Amino acid sequence: MNKTALSLLIGALALAGGSAQAATFNLCAGTTSKTMPDGVVVSMWGFALDDDANLTNGCGTGVVQVPGPALNVPANDNTLVINVRNDLAEAISIVIPGQDATTMTPVMQLDAQGRPRVHSFTHETAPAAIGTYTWTAVAPGTYAYQSGTHPAKQVQMGLYGAVTKNFVDAAVGVKAQAYPGLSYEYDNDITLFYSEVDPAHTSTIEYKPQYFLINGDDGLIANLNPTKVVVGQRTLLRLINLGLKTHAPMINGMHMEVIAEDGKAYRNSQLQATVVMEAGETVDAFITPTVAGSYALFDRMLYLTDHFQMGVQATAALNPGTLAVSLLALADSDGDGVPDVSDNCTLVKNTNQRDSNGDGYGNMCDADLDNSGGVVNSADYNLFRQRYLTSDADADFNGDGVVNTADYSIFRGLFLKPVGPSGLVP
Amino acid sequence: MKSLFGKAALATTSAALLLAGTAFNAEARIAGTVGTVNAATQTQTFNLVVSSDYITTPDGGTVTIWGYGEVGKPMQYPGPTLKVRAGYHVVVNLTNNLPGANGLTTPMMPVSMIFPGQTGVTATGGSAGLMTQESNGPADTVSYSFTAGQPGTYMYQSGTRPGLQVDMGLVGALLVYPSTENPDFPTKSYDNADASFDREYMFMMTEMDPKIHQLVEFGLINQINNTLTTPTLWFLNGRNGPDTLFPDFASWLTHQPYSALTRMHPGEKVLMRMIGAGREQHPFHPHGNNYTVIARDGRMLKTPASATIDLAFSDYTFDVTPGTTFDAIFTWTGQGLNWDMFGHVAGDGSSCIPDAQGLHSVATDPNYKEPCADHLKPLPVVMPENLSLGFGGFWRGSPFIGALGALPPGEGGLNLNGGVVHIWHSHAEKELTNNDIYPGGILTMLIIEPYGVNIP
Known part of the structure; x- marks a missing residue:
């Protein structure tokens, strides 16, 4: 069977509804670089999505990205399998905090005093090897996958991405449900993935991030996904923070209905103008704009300027900086x-x-x-x-x-x- | 004080009006402004100007800030607390009077206002910025208008380069009172009996990195790197401790008009409006009792169908996060001390007739709200000799409320009514300093005054 046929078969399997299937994703961990607004090129590590379900030949046209590919597990799949080919020069692993893993075998090394020290939360994938990570009881919600090996370094380097799962997926005549219950129905969703870059990469002790990213973008994300935010419709914001700093997205012009934290629904939702995301945290919130227009969503911790920007703002270009998203709510006159x-x-x-x-x-x-x-x-x-x-x-x-x-x-x-x-x- | 609101408001607050004197701050309410009230059209108009000036720190230093101020009054930090009534049409006219960089007449930077938590804010005039319309100079006025939404505690701030401008001082509080309340004499913060209070106080927490302000003052804005901001000054209502204890509108704090001193009588309900208006989280921490958090970001903590604020919770340290407001009810009676805090002894003629809460029920008695379970119980320790004590200015020489004891010459003096004093502060200890000097920062005092002491 050639590769195309294999991928078609896998695609067909993935589409087969009804019975529970395993959702399988094939990733390559590799190096990439991002050019920051001041022209500084920062080397990062990230994941690519394979194009042919065959990792022995690499990820083909898949491009290493930060954050890594968003992995959406179909609602009727209980099992998630991530196969990863490690094209980095050191061992890595993948963990999903908050999701039950079948087995996690910490990897240890002896320090200078002969004491065992954990350097990986689960089994590692050596350079040039292909590893498999499996979760057999994937819960609905918003989560992040990340490296479980030397996370203080590897997560900062960019080895992370979103994992999402609905309780019910949208279909013809059926609205998506984020968590069990009609009160969790929504029309659209937007994932906003917060992270940071300290170009010095010296250590997490002297951590001084200079660039603040949403979905890996180092600049202002204007009018993000405008077709998704519609007056009268309920949009689910999936907010994920894999930076090391606390971020506090504040929305201007309406309240958010905060429904879940770390992939677990609250017993009661709460209306808030600002949500707080500490490092590693995810928050789910509904917004339902009632008036068409532009709604700023900005980090109220005021991480709103990149390192460079003050230097060029002497003139008229008063650019407000990053971690600001303008959600454009489109009018829907007939509802x-x-x-x-x-x-x-x-x-x-x-x-x-x-x-x-x-x-x-x-x-x-x-x-x-x-x-x-x-x-x-x-x-x-x-x-x-x-x-x-x-x-x-x-x-x-x-x-x-x-x-x-x-x-x-x-x-x-x-x-x-x-x-x-x-x-x-x- | 004559209320600027209409007759309906007067009717609901006639009792408060009768008690009110003529001074602006005659009732124990949050200092602020209701602007120009037109009761006929149900409109409140505020005319604000952004300008640059200096604030003072308790160590004698000064810091350049940018602040909002009402036309004809000093600019201030934080900006004027805008007190509006739910359902009223609010108009804020904003003009930019910042100085020009390097002697230019054009301001160094446009400014604006956003009102998170309010819906349907429209802006006219000025020029379009990223978040809203911006004012570019003294002749360029932007008019923001909206209908005050649900009651609650909100903030406003600059929507232009907020990473710099909020640090520079462009932030303030917006208090929306229930439509049945008169913002001049409020008795509750939400349309719910659980939100009623006897006194209300604001605790707006901010911080500054003086280095940024120096660079702005020197015209070196281009050298500011906001990613390396390191605050060394922490503020409650725009003042560093212990300046927080001075009264509202203290004449020597021209640009820092708001006090954070909290005073109450035993058993009274104090509404704390906590506002995270800076860029750091502050674990604000009242001593004396837990408080009950009743609302967040101007929304009651309740399930939709409930008549009460059923999701309220008790706490004693809460991270006040940037962009977030918390409303909490605090009360203190001394219940559970296990000794008579009034120092009553048998035969002194005192009585304690408990109400449903076990507190003395005769409002005309000086020991009103005394926990009756402890009535006549002696202080369980022998008070040490003065030679064994170190003294703070609030120590009154007696452990009993309303009582004063002998003090060595030169001691005491800050607690003339014999109140019970508790420190309220940020529990991030570095925030109890002013540029590394203790005490300072986010620090104030609660004084529980005996009944009979008039709390303004």
Whole structure:
């Protein structure tokens, strides 16, 4: 079997719903570098996602990144397997604090006085070797994987990434559930991964981070994932802190509903403007904007400037720095969950966005059956009458398969009005 | 004081009004401003200016800061405490009067205000910044407006380069009172009986790295590296201990108007509004009793269906985190001391008639709220001779509340009414210093005054 076929097979297995499967991820640990805003190039360690499920040939087109690839475990998978190929020059391992591991065998060495000292929380993967790490009872929630070997050094170097799992995954007609219970349903999620870089890498004792990252980005992340934050919709913020400092994301313009910490749901959620994440901590919070616009989410510990920036701010470029995220909440005038900018009927609810003639106007607001543009007029009415009680797709506004009285009442509502409006047609 | 709020407010607070004198700070309430109140349109307007000036530290030093101030009044640190009523329309007009760098007339940097915790804030005027509209000079006014949302304790701060500007001093408190309350004479902080109080105090915690302020003063902003900020000054309400004990609007602290001295009578409920407004966490720590945390970030700790604040919890050290506010109720009666804190002896005519809490119930008696279980119980130790004691200014020569004892010449003097005194402070001990000199920093005192002593 060639590699492509193998990966297709694995993909098919992963898609097979119903029975519990093992979620398997193949990673390579390797070196990379990040260019900081002041031009300093910092060498880091990270993970790449393999492109062919065969680690003996490396990770192929997979690129080493910091943080490592986000690993989303399907809701019906209880087992998580991470295979890692170690392309670094020293042994590594992978742990997920908060998830039960099947076996963890600490690795020790003798110090100068002959005392055993732990240097790895679990079994190591030697350079050039391939190791396997398995969790057989993966709990839903927001977690992070990280190196369990010399973590004071290797985590700072960048060996970390997100692990997330829903209690229920989203499907057609089913909302995702972060934790058991309807109160944990959400529409979209955004993962924000906080970390830091001390370019000196001297030690964690004299730790002085100079660069502050969100999702590995060393600059301002403007309008992050704008399509995900929609007025009236509930967005789950998965906040993860793998830096060594405490971070306190504060949102301006609304409160967050804080629902969980370290992957465990609170008994009662709490409305907060600011959440506190100590080193290694994760926090889950819902936001539901009620007003369209831009919402700043910034670190209230005020780690808001990178090392360099003050130096160039003498002039007009008053850049506020990093660890600030601008969440752009998009308007959704009809409340159908599709933001106006991408809604083919901005004023009529049509979650399925059905547009049988493909003109950019959804059927629910497109009674312009002759495609003349402009106002729906008597010509369109004649066409509708001709197609009445047929299965004509364009005149079947509600998409129930037949042009009937329901469609006629929709037609009457649209008669003598301009087609649309649609966010897809300017 | 004449209330600036309408008749409905007067009706709800008529008792407080009758007791109120004419001074601005006549009631035991948090010093601040209600701005210009238009009761007809239910609007409160605040006109603020950002300017640069100096604050003083207890070691005699001065620090350059940037502060908000009301037009016609000194700029201040922290900014004016804005006291508004829920449902009122709030308008804040902000003008930038910072000096220009190197003699230029253009301010060295734009400034702005954000109001985390409020929804639907609109900003007009000025120029667009990252978070909000910014003012670029004395002729460039930005107007922020919003409808005061749910009651609670909030902060406002600069939305422009907050890593630098908050350290420079651009931060303040926003207190939203329930719509049924008069912000001039409040009796509760939330629409819930569990949030009622007799007195309220603010504890805003901040810190500064003087090196940053020196670089700003010298026009060397470009050399500031905020990632290496190392605070050496810690503040309660904009003052370092022991300046925290001076009264509100002390004339010699022109730009630091807010006291942190806390005074109460036994058994009274004190609302503590704790605000983390700087960049560090501060484990604030009252002595004398636990407090009950009732709200966080302006939201009561309660389940939605509950009539009471059912998720409130008792604690005695809480990390006040940047960007976070905590409201807590503190009370003190001396219950459980196992000795009579009034020093009563049999036959002195005193009585103790317990209420449901076991506290003396006759409000006209000087020992009102005395824990009756300890009535007449003698002090279990023999008081040491004065020669065996070291003295602090608050020691009154007697262990009993309201009593004064003999002190050597030159001792005492800070506790003229014989109150019970407890230190309230940050338990991060380095924060009890001013630039490495103890005592200082986030430190104040609670004085439990005997009934009969008027607490302003």
